[in-house]
Amino acid sequence: MADNAKLPPLPTGTFSARAVAWSKKNLFDGWFNTLLTLGSIAFLVWLIPPLVNWAIVNATLEPTIEGCAEVTGACWGFVNANLRLILFGTYPFEEQWRPLLAMIVLMGIICFSLGGVKYPSFRKAIIPMWVIGVPIIAILMWGGMLGLTYVQNSYWGGLPLTLILSAIGIIFAFPLGLLLALGRQSTMPAIKTISVVYIEVIRGVPLITVLFMASVMFPLFLPDGVTIDKLLRAQIGIILFTAAYLAEVFRGGLQAVPRGQFEAGDSLGLSYWQSMRLIILPQALRLVIPPTVNSFISMLKDTTLVVIIGLFDFLGTVKLALRSDPAWTKYYVEGYAFASAIFFLICFSMAKYSAYLEKELRKGEQR
Amino acid sequence: MTATEAQTTNGVVPPPSNEEVITVSKANKWYGNFHVLKDIDLHVRKGERIVICGPSGSGKSTLIRTLNRLETYQSGEITVDGILLGDDVKNIEAVRREVCMVFQHFNLFPHMTVLENLTLAPIWVRKMPKKEAIDLAMHYLQRVRIAEQAHKFPGQLSGGQQQRVAIARSLCMQPKIMLFDEPTSALDPEMVKEVLDVMVELAKEGMTMLCVTHEMGFAKEVADRVVFMDAGEIVEMAGPQEFFANPKSERTKLFLSQILSH
Numbered sequence: 186m187a188d189n190a191k192l193p194p195l196p197t198g199t200f201s202a203r204a205v206a207w208s209k210k211n212l213f214d215g216w217f218n219t220l221l222t223l224g225s226i227a228f229l230v231w232l233i234p235p236l237v238n239w240a241i242v243n244a245t246l247e248p249t250i251e252g253c254a255e256v257t258g259a260c261w262g263f264v265n266a267n268l269r270l271i272l273f274g275t276y277p278f279e280e281q282w283r284p285l286l287a288m289i290v291l292m293g294i295i296c297f298s299l300g301g302v303k304y305p306s307f308r309k310a311i312i313p314m315w316v317i318g319v320p321i322i323a324i325l326m327w328g329g330m331l332g333l334t335y336v337q338n339s340y341w342g343g344l345p346l347t348l349i350l351s352a353i354g355i356i357f358a359f360p361l362g363l364l365l366a367l368g369r370q371s372t373m374p375a376i377k378t379i380s381v382v383y384i385e386v387i388r389g390v391p392l393i394t395v396l397f398m399a400s401v402m403f404p405l406f407l408p409d410g411v412t413i414d415k416l417l418r419a420q421i422g423i424i425l426f427t428a429a430y431l432a433e434v435f436r437g438g439l440q441a442v443p444r445g446q447f448e449a450g451d452s453l454g455l456s457y458w459q460s461m462r463l464i465i466l467p468q469a470l471r472l473v474i475p476p477t478v479n480s481f482i483s484m485l486k487d488t489t490l491v492v493i494i495g496l497f498d499f500l501g502t503v504k505l506a507l508r509s510d511p512a513w514t515k516y517y518v519e520g521y522a523f524a525s526a527i528f529f530l531i532c533f534s535m536a537k538y539s540a541y542l543e544k545e546l547r548k549g550e551q552r
Numbered sequence: 553m554t555a556t557e558a559q560t561t562n563g564v565v566p567p568p569s570n571e572e573v574i575t576v577s578k579a580n581k582w583y584g585n586f587h588v589l590k591d592i593d594l595h596v597r598k599g600e601r602i603v604i605c606g607p608s609g610s611g612k613s614t615l616i617r618t619l620n621r622l623e624t625y626q627s628g629e630i631t632v633d634g635i636l637l638g639d640d641v642k643n644i645e646a647v648r649r650e651v652c653m654v655f656q657h658f659n660l661f662p663h664m665t666v667l668e669n670l671t672l673a674p675i676w677v678r679k680m681p682k683k684e685a686i687d688l689a690m691h692y693l694q695r696v697r698i699a700e701q702a703h704k705f706p707g708q709l710s711g712g713q714q715q716r717v718a719i720a721r722s723l724c725m726q727p728k729i730m731l732f733d734e735p736t737s738a739l740d741p742e743m744v745k746e747v748l749d750v751m752v753e754l755a756k757e758g759m760t761m762l763c764v765t766h767e768m769g770f771a772k773e774v775a776d777r778v779v780f781m782d783a784g785e786i787v788e789m790a791g792p793q794e795f796f797a798n799p800k801s802e803r804t805k806l807f808l809s810q811i812l813s814h
Contacts, residue, residue: 443659445655445657445659446659446661448622448653448655448659449655449659449660449661451620451621451622451648452620452622452648452651452652452653452655453648453652453672453673453677453721453722453725454645454648454649454673454677454725455672455673455676455677456645459676459677463672463676464661464672467663468661468662468663471663
């Protein structure tokens with residue numbers, strides 16, 4: 186073939202010769218790229234050594250204020266000294282094994298459920314796992330039976346609270362969002378109107394407002410003597426809020442499924458719900474995995490807003506620890522860096538799982 | 553085997569019975585101000601094979617899509633298999649169980665294997681046990697000569713293969729009537745024959761068929777009647793010999809000269 190003549194020759198020679206060839210081609214290809222490369226190197230040289238010095242070389246894990254005063258780097262001792270307060274908030278100190286165990290159970294069920302994609306045999310067990318798992322978590326957290334002392338949920342806090350609010354939020358917001366998306370496409374005017382109004386109103390206000398309303402306004406409308414738990418109200422607020430966003434994500438997916446798929450389902454005699462469940466939703470949801478996970482991630486981070494109604498989520502407990510002793514207060518950078526790292530870990534795992542899920546579902550069915 | 557399959561006699565098209573299975577009388581449909589179906593009258597007997605042709609926009613697809621209620625109609629009356637098609641959802645579902653449609657763009661379910669595509673409706677609509685549904689599906693896949701592809705996804709098949717799968721999917725519902733909406737129009741030319749062959753076989757087994765198509769060879773070979781539509785009306789309706797040799801209206805003559813000239 187004549188075209189072969191135009192191909193660059195394969196790199197030959199020693200490793201260093203090839204490295205020079207590679208960087209000439211990729212890093213110093215013209216004056217603009219050369220400038221970018223040099224600029225980037227300068228930036229990294231400026232950034233990395235001081236960062237490493239601060240975070241590792243000059244840092245200390247010594248969990249005392251005195252230990253921290255001696256070093257010029259990061260005071261991880263703050264996190265070390267307050268770890269249990271940061272992780273579990275004001276949950277009674279002696280009982281903190283319970284939220285720890287509850288968290289492990291929750292993560293276990295979540296991992297098991299997510300594994301259902303790879304191992305179809307898991308799938309049948311997913312719902313029973315949740316049905317059994319959620320009461321176990323509730324018993325561990327609340328207690329009051331099986332010899333566990335009762336712990337009011339106003340003492341709950343930290344990472345377990347964040348994870349519970351997020352997990353329960355996702356589990357309930359997902360089906361509610363689906364129903365709203367289907368409702369918005371309904372041919373029945375009443376259902377359509379309710380869905381549209383709900384979605385637009387909830388989307389139109391900030392989550393803080395929803396939480397504030399749930400916490401302050403809502404009890405005013407309840408008859409005397411009836412109270413709904415503050416945590417529950419926050420949880421419901423989060424579910425209602427997230428569902429409105431998910432509804433629009435799902436609607437996008439439903440619109441992307443070709444009309445012919447609906448017609449094929451109809452012409453085979455499937456009912457509306459059968460068509461939806463077996464034909465339309467599997468395709469629609471697959472299309473919207475990225476924006477759905479996007480919503481989940483932003484919801485997980487939004488749970489930090491419950492602090493405004495007096496609940497201490499994971500970020501709230503970091504603040505609590507900073508305030509626990511005035512001497513710690515100046516180590517807020519370390520505190521927030523730690524919180525960011527944990528949030529990043531959770532959110533990044535979700536993002537990676539979503540990428541994996543997309544790849545896994547696409548296997549074998551190239552269009 | 554069903555009764556209709558038992559009467560298969562190689563090469564000979566069985567005559568339709570006298571039982572009327574589709575009755576369309578004075579059916580009208582409008583899209584806004586656009587009158588798509590004008591006073592349509594059509595009576596189809598059991599076992600009859602009808603080819604509907606006409607220029608694009610003539611309302612031929614719309615007509616057969618009203619027969620399983622993918623399209624509504626505004627006035628007149630359509631009865632299929634003795635069931636009046638109106639707004640009653642129960643009636644619509646009852647008709648759809650007996651009438652299957654093959655689409656121009658196949659409309660296979662891309663997230664399911666071929667076998668799952670075929671067993672879906674028997675399992676969920678007919679409440680057939682899974683094993684029985686699989687046996688049935690394999691039987692019809694063999695009939696359309698594609699059994700070896702059962703575990704592939706539709707996206708991995710050629711157009712002709714996909715359309716044969718779509719036909720098998722309809723057959724799995726063991727319908728009394730089959731509607732074909734331009735089944736070969738989206739196919740590459742070399743794949744048209746494999747699909748038409750399957751349709752001819754079906755016709756010879758006595759299936760009641762209504763087929764919107766421009767494949768005039770198919771019409772000549774198997775149709776009992778050819779219906780020509782233009783501008784929302786049935787302009788002419790005749791047996792294939794009469795229709796092709798002796799078209800009455802000017803519009804039919806013009807249409808035939810256009811599609812048969814090359």
